[in-house]
Amino acid sequence: MVSFISFVSLALALASTASAFPAYGTLAGLPREELARAVTNLEYVKAPPPPGPLAYNGTKLVYDKAHPFKAPGPNDIRGPCPGLNTLANHGYLPRNGIVTPGQVITACMEGYNMENWFARFATYAGHLVDGNLITNLMSLGGPTPKTGPAPPAPALAGGLDTHVVFEGDASMTRADAYWGDNHSFNQTLYDELASFMDKYGGGRYNWTVANEFRWQRIQDSMATNPEFSLMQPRYFTVYLETTFPILFFVDGRTTENRTLSKEDALSFFKTNKFPEDWYRTGVPSSFDGIFDVAAAHPIKPGKNVNGVNTYEVDPTQPDLSQFCGIYADFVNRIVTGLYPNPTGELLEALNINLQYLYDSISDNFCPDQQQFPYGKPQ
Ligand code: HEM
Numbered sequence: 354m355v356s357f358i359s360f361v362s363l364a365l366a367l368a369s370t371a372s373a374f375p376a377y378g379t380l381a382g383l384p385r386e387e388l389a390r391a392v393t394n395l396e397y398v399k400a401p402p403p404p405g406p407l408a409y410n411g412t413k414l415v416y417d418k419a420h421p422f423k424a425p426g427p428n429d430i431r432g433p434c435p436g437l438n439t440l441a442n443h444g445y446l447p448r449n450g451i452v453t454p455g456q457v458i459t460a461c462m463e464g465y466n467m468e469n470w471f472a473r474f475a476t477y478a479g480h481l482v483d484g485n486l487i488t489n490l491m492s493l494g495g496p497t498p499k500t501g502p503a504p505p506a507p508a509l510a511g512g513l514d515t516h517v518v519f520e521g522d523a524s525m526t527r528a529d530a531y532w533g534d535n536h537s538f539n540q541t542l543y544d545e546l547a548s549f550m551d552k553y554g555g556g557r558y559n560w561t562v563a564n565e566f567r568w569q570r571i572q573d574s575m576a577t578n579p580e581f582s583l584m585q586p587r588y589f590t591v592y593l594e595t596t597f598p599i600l601f602f603v604d605g606r607t608t609e610n611r612t613l614s615k616e617d618a619l620s621f622f623k624t625n626k627f628p629e630d631w632y633r634t635g636v637p638s639s640f641d642g643i644f645d646v647a648a649a650h651p652i653k654p655g656k657n658v659n660g661v662n663t664y665e666v667d668p669t670q671p672d673l674s675q676f677c678g679i680y681a682d683f684v685n686r687i688v689t690g691l692y693p694n695p696t697g698e699l700l701e702a703l704n705i706n707l708q709y710l711y712d713s714i715s716d717n718f719c720p721d722q723q724q725f726p727y728g729k730p731q
Pocket residue numbers: 433434435436437457461465467472475476479480513514519520521522523524525526527535594595597598601602622
């Protein structure tokens with residue numbers, strides 16, 4: 354009897370997962386049949402235009418009474434990004450970790466004073482490869498449940514955890530996906546970071562620590578991870594994420610000597626919590642500083658081609674001096690690789706989100722360089 358009941362509940366569970374593709378699950382890279390099944394079962398939400406800049410872009414109290422810290426519950430989704438996890442733990446993003454691009458843009462501006470164009474650029478890049486383009490939702494991480502019992506779906510990592518397309522190797526406090534867990538806070542790596550703060554930053558995170566630890570993590574992955582990759586867009590984000598602690602995590606009342614204490618670093622990286630009484634920076638910021646970090650220990654984009662210590666530069670890859678090339682590579686290689694033959698609503702959604710991505714850089718960086726990987730929409 355017991356086994357009969359468990360058989361029935363198992364069958365019911367399988368039946369319900371078969372029809373219920375999660376509305377926030379990424380559609381990227383799904384095999385053709387599964388993609389068709391998922392799209393049919395999801396309600397299409399046409400992506401609205403993104404929010405504009407903040408009316409007030411100076412410093413202000415962010416850890417206020419309206420945004421208390423609450424650790425995530427068992428069903429709340431968190432991922433590899435300490436910046437976004439923290440916003441969710443304080444209610445600047447939905448605490449369940451299921452978000453829309455508009456919410457992410459607003460939260461990055463409100464919480465960290467991220468420049469509007471840059472918040473749009475990072476968000477649509479993430480959404481295109483890790484979000485659900487039909488429902489206009491994305492998750493901060495977490496595995497995408499399998500779509501059904503037959504044919505077996507690949508155990509795709511979900512949301513921002515998805516490897517290679519945005520998440521990547523040589524993170525500061527997260528291990529490479531090769532080791533299994535690509536998104537959790539890793540104490541061993543943090544301890545190494547803290548020792549670099551002692552050695553190069555007088556006990557704090559400053560630009561010298563950013564330079565040296567960035568290089569150390571690249572060398573470490575090169576020597577230990579046979580699948581180490583520094584192909585775009587990871588090449589860009591690997592430098593980007595080392596600047597964020599200085600640009601965005603330092604209290605906004607600090608006017609000079611912008612460095613981060615270990616205590617505050619741990620609060621963001623590990624607990625995903627704003628320090629008590631924390632103010633956002635008074636200077637709207639984007640990616641200031643990545644060129645200097647990259648110049649400290651130059652290396653070109655590439656990957657280990659045949660096991661550890663076989664790093665080869667890929668001469669077809671754009672480097673940091675070719676920002677529009679990074680955009681073009683992302684759109685033409687990564688996005689189309691995940692969605693080779695979109696049709697119908699999916700094609701429309703891709704084109705809308707690609708347009709929003711390009712809009713973020715059309716005036717300031719890449720005028721007249723829009724890419725149309727699926728042809729110009731009519
Ligand atoms: C538009 C929104 C954003 C998206 C889509 C995003 C996504 C991600 C992803 C996927 C990673 C993982 C990189 C990896 O492990 O390979 C990451 C790392 C990181 N993010 Fe974000 N992020 C966003 C905004 C922010 C903001 C606003 C901050 C800071 C305030 C931030 C700070 C960081 C830091 C410091 C890391 C490095 C973590 C580490 O290496 O230990 N991010 N982000």
